[in-house]
Amino acid sequence: VLKNLSSAVNQTAYFSVLSGGEVLYLLEERVATPITIQAKRGYKYPAYATGIGKALLSGKTEKDIKTLYPEGLYKLTEHTIDDFDTLFSQMEETQKSGYSFEKEESNKDVQCIAVPVKYKENVIAGMSVAVPVFYYSEEFEKQHIEKLIQDNTQEWVYSPLGTET
Numbered sequence: 254v255l256k257n258l259s260s261a262v263n264q265t266a267y268f269s270v271l272s273g274g275e276v277l278y279l280l281e282e283r284v285a286t287p288i289t290i291q292a293k294r295g296y297k298y299p300a301y302a303t304g305i306g307k308a309l310l311s312g313k314t315e316k317d318i319k320t321l322y323p324e325g326l327y328k329l330t331e332h333t334i335d336d337f338d339t340l341f342s343q344m345e346e347t348q349k350s351g352y353s354f355e356k357e358e359s360n361k362d363v364q365c366i367a368v369p370v371k372y373k374e375n376v377i378a379g380m381s382v383a384v385p386v387f388y389y390s391e392e393f394e395k396q397h398i399e400k401l402i403q404d405n406t407q408e409w410v411y412s413p414l415g416t417e418t
Contacts, residue, residue: 255282258380267381268370271309274321276300276379301326301340302333304355304365305381310340311347311369312376318344332357362386 259266259282268280275297300306301322310318319337326335334340347353347369355365367381 255280255380258282258382259284262382264382264384267305267383268378269305269309269381270378271300271306271376272297274300276303276306276309279378298359299326299329302329302355302359303381304353304367304383305379306367307340307343307347307353307355308367308369308379308381309376311344311353312371313344315341329359330357330361334358357386 255266255268263284265284266282267278269276269278271277276299277297298306299322300310301318310321313321315337318340326333326337326340328335334343343353351368353367353369355363355367357363359365362385363383364386365381365383367379369376370378370380
């Protein structure tokens with residue numbers, strides 16, 4: 254699924270999970286473009302400051318999110334959200350639209366579109382496309398958002414522990 258997504262949008266794609274209040278990057282699929290975004294496996298960023306992190310947080314309550322960040326939200330860049338009300342507003346929008354975004358919040362010159370990956374209505378992971386700002390445009394977003402949010406569940410094989418196959 255990640256390879257197909259990366260190929261379809263010709264940009265780096267990621268698969269991540271939430272680890273405490275941070276995004277833990279598990280898989281990345283790069284493309285051969287002159288400039289790519291890189292967050293290798295094992296990298297961690299505060300979830301509220303990334304598109305994929307916001308997708309992961311979209312399954313949490315406001316109380317859960319405040320518990321993850323008892324000392325509040327801090328800026329990684331000048332564009333990072335640092336107040337809970339704005340974050341909660343974005344979580345509501347993610348729940349409605351099915352995708353989240355980041356615009357230079359975790360890293361200068363990087364934008365990101367992401368979706369939550371759900372199992373039985375619970376957010377268990379996230380997928381994202383990271384794009385250098387000079388590649389990103391409203392046209393790019395309109396062309397590629399459907400590729401990211403399309404229902405790929407038939408391509409996933411879930412194997413919860415304790416389940417016989």
